[in-house]
Amino acid sequence: MRILIDFSPAAIALENKKEVLGLFWDIVNEGLEMNYTALKLTTLDRSSVRGDIARVSRLPNTPHYSGLFCIPLTIRDMHRSEGYIRNLAHSPRYDIDLDIIIKDNIRINDRVVPDLLSKLELRIIDMRKEEEEEKEARAAQLRASSTPVRGGKYVTEEEIQKVRYYPIASILGNRKLRNCPFHDDQVPSLSVNHKKNLWRCFACSRSGNVIQLVMEMEGINFTTAVRWLCDK
Ligand SMILES: [Zn+2]
The missing domain is CATH 3.90.580.10 (Zinc finger, CHC2-type domain)
Structure with missing residues (x-):
């Protein structure tokens, strides 16, 4: 299991950003979609991260309202038990070099994430268009029956x-x-x-x-x- 969410800034239109990130989290949470290998992700307090944009930019080593800290994790950490990770989260973590981890994550994610995000943005634009067409069809139907x-x-x-x-x-x-x-x-x-x-x-x-x-x-x-x- 890998949790790699750092990537270079992607060109998403501002008005689509929230929905694109929402879909992105769905893919991360729900598994395999659009041929991207996704992963099973739960937060330490077991709540969903859908639509929680603040969580995307939460700073490592800052406290969470659950009392645990938002800590950086290595791939090696992810192979350990949840209890081990939970224990790590009781205090800020300074034993690993965050800069190296972030750079490494960006390098790996930049191969797939920008492409994935632009596909998600296209899907959102399509969905909006379909909604508009449906609304227009309903209005036309109403006019015809009157x-x-x-x-x-x-x-x-x-x-x-x-x-x-x-x-x-x-x-x-x-x-x-x-x-x-x-x-x-x-x-x-x-x-x-x-x-x-x-x-x-x-x-x-x-x-x-x-x-x-x-x-x-x-x-x-x-x-x-x-x-x-x-x-x-
Ligand atoms: Zn009469």
């Missing part, structure tokens, strides 16, 4: 279903039979089925649900009537 009205407004299927249950009784009253409001009606001709929320006039043959009633009464189109009922 009918445009003046002023650029739309009504959704959900709004139509909702207003269909707006009681006709609230507009025409509770009676089952009444005078038709759309013409001179001496004998009540308009019948209302309050249970089904539908109406029909036996004299003029107009009929429909509450939306058609509002359209007739207000002289407006379907979407404007739905909007009118929504605002009730």
Whole structure:
């Protein structure tokens, strides 16, 4: 097992840095991916390092809130037990030459890490593009399922279903039979089925649900009537 995370500065766009490092840690943590040999890494306090950018730049020999120190480890150390390493971490470590270890790590990692990071950055850019396309497709679907009205407004299927249950009784009253409001009606001709929320006039043959009633009464189109009922 090797833990080698030092490498020369890589050219990652600033806005991608956090996500690239997040993916990088996933690869380090989860094992083999994209043909890079990764390793199993846990911190001494056993918590994940995903997204913890501060941990990336934590200085060797500085204390951690767990009470242990962030200490440099050699490859040889990594072959020892966790108990051995944990014991080492109880105090700062000055018995090894950090400069040499860092230079050695950079030399080894520079063969793979910059290439890996730029691939991860491309993947993040792709993922963002896919998200945008998905969002756009959903918006287009919503537009297609709606009918445009003046002023650029739309009504959704959900709004139509909702207003269909707006009681006709609230507009025409509770009676089952009444005078038709759309013409001179001496004998009540308009019948209302309050249970089904539908109406029909036996004299003029107009009929429909509450939306058609509002359209007739207000002289407006379907979407404007739905909007009118929504605002009730
Ligand atoms: Zn009528």
